[in-house]
Amino acid sequence: MxxxxxxxxxxxxxxxxxxxxxxxxxxxxxxxxxxxxxxxxxxxxxxxxxxxxxxxxxxxxxxxxxxxxxxxxxxxxxxxxxxxxxxxxxxxxxxxxxxxxxxxxxxxxxxxxxxxxxxxxxxxxxxxxxxxxxxxxxxxxxxxxxxxxxxxxxxxxxxxxxxxxxxxxxxxxxxxxxxxxxxxxxxxxxxxxxxxxxxxxxxxxxxxxxxxxxxxxxxxxxxxxxxxxxxxxxxxxxxxxxxxxxxxxxxxxxEEGLENRIKRHVDNAEFCRTEVKKLGLELFPEKEEIASVTLTAIKHEKSEEIRTKLKENYDILVAGGQSHVKGKIFRIGHMGFVGRSELEKTISALEEVLGDL
Amino acid sequence: MxxxxxxxxxxxxxxxxxxxxxxxxxxxxxxxxxxxxxxxxxxxxxxxxxxxxxxxxxxxxxxxxxxxxxxxxxxxxxxxxxxxxxxxxxxxxxxxxxxxxxxxxxxxxxxxxxxxxxxxxxxxxxxxxxxxxxxxxxxxxxxxxxxxxxxxxxxxxxxxxxxxxxxxxxxxxxxxxxxxxxxxxxxxxxxxxxxxxxxxxxxxxxxxxxxxxxxxxxxxxxxxxxxxxxxxxxxxxxxxxxxxxxxxxxxxxxEEGLENRIKRHVDNAEFCRTEVKKLGLELFPEKEEIASVTLTAIKHEKSEEIRTKLKENYDILVAGGQSHVKGKIFRIGHMGFVGRSELEKTISALEEVLGDL
CATH class of the missing domain: 3.40.640.10 (Type I PLP-dependent aspartate aminotransferase-like (Major domain))
Known part of the structure; x- marks a missing residue:
């Protein structure tokens, strides 16, 4: 193929x-x-x-x-x-x-x-x-x-x-x-x-x-x-x-150790939430205490535009909202072997995209 | 792994x-x-x-x-x-x-x-x-x-x-x-x-x-x-x-062409049947006209011994019988990209194994 x-x-x-x-x-x-x-x-x-x-x-x-x-x-x-x-x-x-x-x-x-x-x-x-x-x-x-x-x-x-x-x-x-x-x-x-x-x-x-x-x-x-x-x-x-x-x-x-791996997910999730809040964005979960440690869902009325720009200008794929929140939220995954550097790259691209909007 | x-x-x-x-x-x-x-x-x-x-x-x-x-x-x-x-x-x-x-x-x-x-x-x-x-x-x-x-x-x-x-x-x-x-x-x-x-x-x-x-x-x-x-x-x-x-x-x-591929399977099946019959073996299907073109099932009371010898001495894996024909038949697959050379190698090993029995 x-x-x-x-x-x-x-x-x-x-x-x-x-x-x-x-x-x-x-x-x-x-x-x-x-x-x-x-x-x-x-x-x-x-x-x-x-x-x-x-x-x-x-x-x-x-x-x-x-x-x-x-x-x-x-x-x-x-x-x-x-x-x-x-x-x-x-x-x-x-x-x-x-x-x-x-x-x-x-x-x-x-x-x-x-x-x-x-x-x-x-x-x-x-x-x-x-x-x-x-x-x-x-x-x-x-x-x-x-x-x-x-x-x-x-x-x-x-x-x-x-x-x-x-x-x-x-x-x-x-x-x-x-x-x-x-x-x-x-x-x-x-x-x-x-x-x-x-x-x-x-x-x-x-x-x-x-x-x-x-x-x-x-x-x-x-x-x-x-x-x-x-x-x-x-x-x-x-x-x-x-x-x-x-x-x-x-x-x-x-090799990583399960507890280390869990801690890495918790830390990366916290990093992601902190950074998106710094960009002035609001989390979708009503309280931060109930936020997932493997993905971060973010409110934005221009979610689809953000996703398109991340995809087309930065080669970064994030997910949109499903069903009735389609277009109203976007979701960043930080699971498996996604590391701090991929998250930093994504946040930095997101910052530029938000600046352009 | x-x-x-x-x-x-x-x-x-x-x-x-x-x-x-x-x-x-x-x-x-x-x-x-x-x-x-x-x-x-x-x-x-x-x-x-x-x-x-x-x-x-x-x-x-x-x-x-x-x-x-x-x-x-x-x-x-x-x-x-x-x-x-x-x-x-x-x-x-x-x-x-x-x-x-x-x-x-x-x-x-x-x-x-x-x-x-x-x-x-x-x-x-x-x-x-x-x-x-x-x-x-x-x-x-x-x-x-x-x-x-x-x-x-x-x-x-x-x-x-x-x-x-x-x-x-x-x-x-x-x-x-x-x-x-x-x-x-x-x-x-x-x-x-x-x-x-x-x-x-x-x-x-x-x-x-x-x-x-x-x-x-x-x-x-x-x-x-x-x-x-x-x-x-x-x-x-x-x-x-x-x-x-x-x-x-x-x-x-x-690339191969579907009809060529079908013909190859038909030819390989015929080759396999001819060769195993030459070795004095009997096919499991009661008539050759109903034999599959993708695998050949062969009767043998020492099927499991044949399979073990093919596996251990020749690194060749053939299948045994299932359910009530377990131990009574063995099955050679000739499907997909299995070619004449793999079949020849298998038949030749089978001949030697039969000689040893």
Missing amino acids: KELKPKLLMTPGPTIVPERILKALSMPIIHHRTPEFTEILRDAAGRLKPIFKTDNDAFILYSSGTGAMEAAIANTINPGDKVVSIVSGKFSERLRDIAIAYGANVESVEFNWGSEIDVEKIKEKITEDTKAVTIVQNETSTGVRNPVWKIGEITKETDTLLITDVISSIAGDNIQTDKWGVDLCIGGSQKCFALPPGLAFITVSEKAWNAIEKNENRKFYFDLMKYKKKFPQTPFTSSISLLYALEESLDMIE | KELKPKLLMTPGPTIVPERILKALSMPIIHHRTPEFTEILRDAAGRLKPIFKTDNDAFILYSSGTGAMEAAIANTINPGDKVVSIVSGKFSERLRDIAIAYGANVESVEFNWGSEIDVEKIKEKITEDTKAVTIVQNETSTGVRNPVWKIGEITKETDTLLITDVISSIAGDNIQTDKWGVDLCIGGSQKCFALPPGLAFITVSEKAWNAIEKNENRKFYFDLMKYKKKFPQTPFTSSISLLYALEESLDMIE
């Missing part, structure tokens, strides 16, 4: 993929049904667990993150089951919509995009017959980070499952699956792992397995019982090249 | 991935929601159509081939719908099992593995209320090629949909989606496209769209209406690196 001229990817996924990972991608294919590949699968799944801070089972799925969202719902929710969905952005809407597609009786607890969730309001809706609560820990569409542990406190000692999307924060933010009481924790590859898209991750608690075993409606490709039964092999063909890349990403995470 | 020592992949998928494709995989990531990437998506989907010999819509899904099998069923079959499944191997069993998982009332028409299907027997089962017939054109588990067109003759002028798996033959065998009357035609990446696993393809006829639009039960990740609505963009994140590889594979297919 023809040469590509990539921009500097400052979007909240896909993010910059380092050379080492790109190189791993192009390693020759070995057969997936061999002891050699089984070892890779076992190793990768095992190394995901400390990143999720969990002792639960961890699986790699061959799909985008949405596939793992579907897996969480398809495996646990029967038609008519009551699901409480906490909705405050595009991806929490998606999780709710998947529950609806699987016939759940969904109670949607909605909050304005960018605002803090009201735990008391959510608590009121969770009753003994609530099968699951869905929440997005890091809303990529708004740059808001939600306090999952506060929901875990409600569901932990009950039969209610806590389904949490950490797609755009896992391996960047301090995700504490077990401590928070998350039963099904959903991750993706093209965010803080700095991988190409195409892999998704899911961790499954004992409480979740109990629900899954009772569910006769798990469908097929995302049927987690099949993955459990075949582990460390997989029920269907593995995306071999992407697994090589995952192994390389895990090596890099371990 | 650590260096791999790949064997010569003579398995019926994954198959040898040429250097050019491996190189394309490691191109830098561009964002999938850009005009540049949209152009790649449009181009790839457009170039798939002549390979399927179809004017129907063609979509790329981000999953293994099984995901596209599930898409075909999930989008068309409502609980209670009558489905006739032609079953004569592991993958036709899978297609049937997916229909069962979606609540279909499945009439399974079974034939011994390796035998020719009896079209009259199938025809008897297809009635006016049959929603779909499922068939695998190229049974990877048996090395048998099924005459899909004979089923198409039965379903073409009716409301019954013809769902066909060509995962291990598309881009190698002469697949004639429209001429045969296939409504949902399912392909995969790690077979004759010589790509890594992780992409699946599906073509959708007008007749299929009519059924899909009426289906309220399409679920989510594989909901083809979402793919149609978003085309040439995708509803969820594209596997960007694998798309680069697909573009490269399509370039290579076009």
Whole structure:
């Protein structure tokens, strides 16, 4: 295929993929049904667990993150089951919509995009017959980070499952699956792992397995019982090249150290917020305390013009707003291997663009 | 990750991935929601159509081939719908099992593995209320090629949909989606496209769209209406690196010419059969006329010993038998970019191994 001229990817996924990972991608294919590949699968799944801070089972799925969202719902929710969905952005809407597609009786607890969730309001809706609560820990569409542990406190000692999307924060933010009481924790590859898209991750608690075993409606490709039964092999063909890349990403995470990596994300996020505020810009999250550590969402009525100028004059790609905030916000990703120098370059270009407006 | 020592992949998928494709995989990531990437998506989907010999819509899904099998069923079959499944191997069993998982009332028409299907027997089962017939054109588990067109003759002028798996033959065998009357035609990446696993393809006829639009039960990740609505963009994140590889594979297919490529597969298959017969071996398909052109399945009571010796002494990987023919057959893949020289090397090693037994 023809040469590509990539921009500097400052979007909240896909993010910059380092050379080492790109190189791993192009390693020759070995057969997936061999002891050699089984070892890779076992190793990768095992190394995901400390990143999720969990002792639960961890699986790699061959799909985008949405596939793992579907897996969480398809495996646990029967038609008519009551699901409480906490909705405050595009991806929490998606999780709710998947529950609806699987016939759940969904109670949607909605909050304005960018605002803090009201735990008391959510608590009121969770009753003994609530099968699951869905929440997005890091809303990529708004740059808001939600306090999952506060929901875990409600569901932990009950039969209610806590389904949490950490797609755009896992391996960047301090995700504490077990401590928070998350039963099904959903991750993706093209965010803080700095991988190409195409892999998704899911961790499954004992409480979740109990629900899954009772569910006769798990469908097929995302049927987690099949993955459990075949582990460390997989029920269907593995995306071999992407697994090589995952192994390389895990090596890099371990070399840096997870806690160092989390601190780097926290520091870079703070740097980004400080710098954009210095430029006179306003953050989209209503309070700085709820701002994501992997991306920064910024209000601006000329967001699309800013994005175009950054792209065309500086070869820098930032993301725009989605749905009803399209044109009203723009989003800078600082995840994976995006470093201070890329952030400085972006802020400096942004300053010039704002001067031109 | 650590260096791999790949064997010569003579398995019926994954198959040898040429250097050019491996190189394309490691191109830098561009964002999938850009005009540049949209152009790649449009181009790839457009170039798939002549390979399927179809004017129907063609979509790329981000999953293994099984995901596209599930898409075909999930989008068309409502609980209670009558489905006739032609079953004569592991993958036709899978297609049937997916229909069962979606609540279909499945009439399974079974034939011994390796035998020719009896079209009259199938025809008897297809009635006016049959929603779909499922068939695998190229049974990877048996090395048998099924005459899909004979089923198409039965379903073409009716409301019954013809769902066909060509995962291990598309881009190698002469697949004639429209001429045969296939409504949902399912392909995969790690077979004759010589790509890594992780992409699946599906073509959708007008007749299929009519059924899909009426289906309220399409679920989510594989909901083809979402793919149609978003085309040439995708509803969820594209596997960007694998798309680069697909573009490269399509370039290579076009450079060779599809008809030349099909002829090469036919010739290589004939060569392989002739050579193994010369070695005194018996083919697994009951008649040579029904043998696959992308793999050769061979009977041998010491299949596993043969495979081990080929692997350990010659660094050549061939596949074994699956399910009840495990240990009774072995399978040589000659798909994608496997050439005469790799086949000759394999046959020569096989001759030596047989001499040792």
